């Protein structure tokens with residue numbers, strides 16, 4: 001076989017069985033790679049609660065400041081009857097409103113965001129919260145913070161000249177401490 005191969009290769013022709021064998025081998029390698037990649041997508045999606053695009057709820061970006069859940073007085077953290085919290089944030093060129101939100105640790109946190117102008121990005125450091133914020137739609141992301149601390153929340157979608165400076169912060173405090181905050185201290189932690 002090797003003898004034959006050398007002779008044939010020397011003459012510039014590779015025998016058909018060798019080509020078929022090689023192609024089968026590469027096909028097998030590709031099939032295994034595809035299988036591994038598919039498994040990685042499915043397993044990490046399930047295990048780390050990755051978020052598929054959540055843009056299914058619509059909202060009119062022209063009237064955000066006038067009516068509905070994204071009016072300024074309704075932004076920030078709200079405590080739900082079941083003990084979870086909902087955080088409403090408005091993204092606009094080039095800031096998030098509010099600039100800093102405060103949430104309890106070890107609690108389900110439901111983020112709801114929308115944009116007043118262009119597409120922005122929503123990402124919270126060290127969590128699975130990472131999604132686009134598209135005008136006309138509401139971005140829904142659920143997560144939990146196990147440890148208190150400050151988490152950076154930069155815009156991670158290029159949105160214009162001020163994109164690099166567009167960032168907010170999530171301050172996570174222990175559950176008991178959060179409970180003792182005044183209602184106005186709970187909604188946000190001010191522009192910082």
Ligand code: CUA
Nearest residue numbers: 155157159163
């Ligand atoms: Cu907003 Cu980048």
